[in-house]
Amino acid sequence: MYQELKRECYEANMQLPKLDLVVYTFGNVSAVDRANGVFAIKPSGVPYEELKVDDIVIVDFDSKVVEGKMRPSSDTKTHAFLYKHWETIGGICHTHSTYAVAWAQAIKDIPNFGTTHADHLTADIPCAPPTADQLIEGDYEHNTGQQILDCFAEKKLSPQEVEMILVGSHGPFAWGKDASKAVYNSKVLEEVAKMAYLTLQINPNAARLKDALVKKHYERKHGKDAYYGQGC
Amino acid sequence: MYQELKRECYEANMQLPKLDLVVYTFGNVSAVDRANGVFAIKPSGVPYEELKVDDIVIVDFDSKVVEGKMRPSSDTKTHAFLYKHWETIGGICHTHSTYAVAWAQAIKDIPNFGTTHADHLTADIPCAPPTADQLIEGDYEHNTGQQILDCFAEKKLSPQEVEMILVGSHGPFAWGKDASKAVYNSKVLEEVAKMAYLTLQINPNAARLKDALVKKHYERKHGKDAYYGQGC
Amino acid sequence: MYQELKRECYEANMQLPKLDLVVYTFGNVSAVDRANGVFAIKPSGVPYEELKVDDIVIVDFDSKVVEGKMRPSSDTKTHAFLYKHWETIGGICHTHSTYAVAWAQAIKDIPNFGTTHADHLTADIPCAPPTADQLIEGDYEHNTGQQILDCFAEKKLSPQEVEMILVGSHGPFAWGKDASKAVYNSKVLEEVAKMAYLTLQINPNAARLKDALVKKHYERKHGKDAYYGQGC
Amino acid sequence: MYQELKRECYEANMQLPKLDLVVYTFGNVSAVDRANGVFAIKPSGVPYEELKVDDIVIVDFDSKVVEGKMRPSSDTKTHAFLYKHWETIGGICHTHSTYAVAWAQAIKDIPNFGTTHADHLTADIPCAPPTADQLIEGDYEHNTGQQILDCFAEKKLSPQEVEMILVGSHGPFAWGKDASKAVYNSKVLEEVAKMAYLTLQINPNAARLKDALVKKHYERKHGKDAYYGQGC
Numbered sequence A, B, C, D: 001m002y003q004e005l006k007r008e009c010y011e012a013n014m015q016l017p018k019l020d021l022v023v024y025t026f027g028n029v030s031a032v033d034r035a036n037g038v039f040a041i042k043p044s045g046v047p048y049e050e051l052k053v054d055d056i057v058i059v060d061f062d063s064k065v066v067e068g069k070m071r072p073s074s075d076t077k078t079h080a081f082l083y084k085h086w087e088t089i090g091g092i093c094h095t096h097s098t099y100a101v102a103w104a105q106a107i108k109d110i111p112n113f114g115t116t117h118a119d120h121l122t123a124d125i126p127c128a129p130p131t132a133d134q135l136i137e138g139d140y141e142h143n144t145g146q147q148i149l150d151c152f153a154e155k156k157l158s159p160q161e162v163e164m165i166l167v168g169s170h171g172p173f174a175w176g177k178d179a180s181k182a183v184y185n186s187k188v189l190e191e192v193a194k195m196a197y198l199t200l201q202i203n204p205n206a207a208r209l210k211d212a213l214v215k216k217h218y219e220r221k222h223g224k225d226a227y228y229g230q231g232c
Helices: A003-018 A076-085 A098-106 A133-137 A140-154 A179-202 A211-222 B003-018 B076-085 B098-106 B133-137 B140-154 B179-202 B211-222 C003-018 C076-085 C098-106 C133-137 C140-154 C179-202 C211-222 D003-018 D076-085 D098-106 D133-137 D140-154 D179-202 D211-222
Strands: A027-033 A038-041 A057-060 A065-067 A091-095 A164-167 A171-176 B027-033 B038-041 B057-060 B065-067 B091-095 B164-167 B171-176 C027-033 C038-041 C057-060 C065-067 C091-095 C164-167 C171-176 D027-033 D038-041 D057-060 D065-067 D091-095 D164-167 D171-176
Touching: A003 A027, A003 A038, A003 A091, A003 A179, A027 A076, A027 A179, A038 A076, A057 A076, A076 A091, A076 A140, A076 A171, A091 A179, A098 A164, A098 A171, A098 A179, A098 C179, A133 A140, A133 C211, A140 A164, A164 A179, A171 A179, A179 B098, A179 B179, A179 C179, A211 B133, B003 B027, B003 B038, B003 B091, B003 B179, B027 B076, B027 B179, B038 B076, B057 B076, B076 B091, B076 B140, B076 B171, B091 B179, B098 B164, B098 B171, B098 B179, B133 B140, B140 B164, B164 B179, B171 B179, B179 D098, B179 D179, B211 D133, C003 C027, C003 C038, C003 C091, C003 C179, C027 C076, C027 C179, C038 C076, C057 C076, C076 C091, C076 C140, C076 C171, C091 C179, C098 C164, C098 C171, C098 C179, C098 D179, C133 C140, C133 D211, C140 C164, C164 C179, C171 C179, C179 D179, D003 D027, D003 D038, D003 D091, D003 D179, D027 D076, D027 D179, D038 D076, D057 D076, D076 D091, D076 D140, D076 D171, D091 D179, D098 D164, D098 D171, D098 D179, D133 D140, D140 D164, D164 D179, D171 D179
Parallel strands: none
Antiparallel strands: A027 A038, A027 A091, A038 A057, A057 A065, A091 A171, A164 A171, B027 B038, B027 B091, B038 B057, B057 B065, B091 B171, B164 B171, C027 C038, C027 C091, C038 C057, C057 C065, C091 C171, C164 C171, D027 D038, D027 D091, D038 D057, D057 D065, D091 D171, D164 D171
């Protein structure tokens, strides 16, 4: 029944090793089917080179398995939480990509230093503080979702505009209209994280991109008069 | 009619992912046909793995589409401006390659630290200041071309000798006698940007290459008595 | 007689170049057969691209060759020492992977900065001090094993929980239930070493991961109620 | 007549792009035939992907072409000088590999920080000062050879033990018993240069490897009682 959804999820997951975003099993992608209230997600701990379409697990928004023989990703509850609260997103990708993790471990937002960043979002890439101890000891993966939501609320960010976040001491989550776009955003985040790191090494006093350029680059790709791409 | 021009442009574009100069669609190459007053350029937002020769767009020096069904690169007006004002150049390449972007975001010229640099140009690689706000809000991509020209005028540089620039807060542009040479210069710039970054990490007081070596290395490749290469 | 053991050892060794953990012959993996009191190890100085299953050497725990025509790895006595004293380990891997060597040369433990680290061990990755001069001039490779044991004793670490170490001024050793797991741990160590390096570059005051997260991430993969993976 | 020599030279050159030691034409390898007083060297400016065995040029120790239709490498006189003065070496390799060039541009010796370095040489990797101006304006490539010899004389180094050098502001030269060993040494130099760079980033006060370890690691590979490798 969910064959197409599983295939979308499988193909997005298989992009991760090709894009150098994961080693071994350090990542997972999911794809949602909102009409049926379920999403497809990578099974836990299965190496990408062994992953098959039929290994993909279908779960509902309470993380209960609906179809599939394998145990879903240990991060399933974080995905479920985000799908439940952010109704516009269609795919989520979590990795431990190197430069994004380094910023997360440094517990620092990634400053918007240039047009590569502004082509994708106007804000700094937020780094949520590490989850409070009692929430870690409670329903940890569910609470990681809450942590992401709280960070967006506090910084007044919208998940439609900012499609990525760092969870402090942990690593990046990204999302988008579908699973493939979530993977795309994960790659953009890793690349922007590397550029920002190098920028500060070359010039520790590097300034944030000025407002006129932030606006211009974001608008030409995402504004109502966008002229980037083929308009489809 | 422009089949050969399209192929030159296509093949130069396809070099970018092979040389690790782009991820996704973060770059574009063009090739000029001066006899006909047109140039060929990558269509906007098309991934390299899907790009076909027939997708290449032919535009004139006012950026009007002459042939092709797709929308040309969003940076087309910058290319057109440079072709119009610099009559000796035959190809232009723009990327968001990692180390070149880091220097652009740091808003710093890349110092000429060694013979790898001096084999290609004697000057530091210039970083143009970010475009003024009113020019960003105006005809932005056209004005980016103006920004490049102004920087060359101010620094008294010639586009025949210096075939590359960083646009501050944005990234690199390179050019050359044809599209293939423009891509070559983009790769050289990225490599020299990485070497200069590492040099300063090892020795923050590293000195510019001394004049005798700058001259020797540039002249043996580009001077009237050049003896590098096969002389053809 | 030891064909299966040789194959396990061979295949684990051949993972090293694929995982970018070695250049040339800078590494070696062994696999133990405790029932017969022997282990299989890479022959010394043989390039990976020429290595064949039958080149693998079988030695006993006193490093005497039991089967095989080639000279075993020059590090054989270190492997033998560790197998003799740590009865739970089934495979050992030694490399000169770049970032792990850099920390070893800096003679610094790798701090536990994030969940990627805590998914694998709770402690900092220990760096044993360089071996004392009289032990270097004595039975050096045997004494390197002793150095590793002494470091674990001093830091009160268990080889079941901490499956990796840096030997100061030298490089990493890792182990596990079999040779394949030892290689896995070597790759994890290299990746964690790179992340920790970058973390300190971005934030020289980066703090160790807090206890609640250390415990949560380690336990969800390795605790008695672990829920990562497929439980097999 | 020199078919075998050309093939040795060709194959050694073709290793450079595979080992990530060159981009485009930024490198050259030669192989000597001492019985005939000639050496084979890469033609100048020919891309590796187009290079053929028959393109290799045979020159004598005065850099005169003996066989071949193409112009030899612009660095030919440096090779000739070293073959003439160092009678034990059989191959020379020059590259612009990234980390070695960074140290050369920083005009710093690479300190012997660990056993990876000491497995190959006991000394720091020397960085010759940039050539004096009047020697650059004279017979530059010949004088670069002189510069290398002078540096070895001043530091009391032997080309049998130390098979690599950095030429300040320029880049690395390496040599060995044959062309293949010269390429091997170039790769080792690049890897050791990267490790030393990272070591100093992690610990700016990192100390040189202590004498007992320098001696032990060098001797076990190169001493009269060497026990590394298969003894052939």
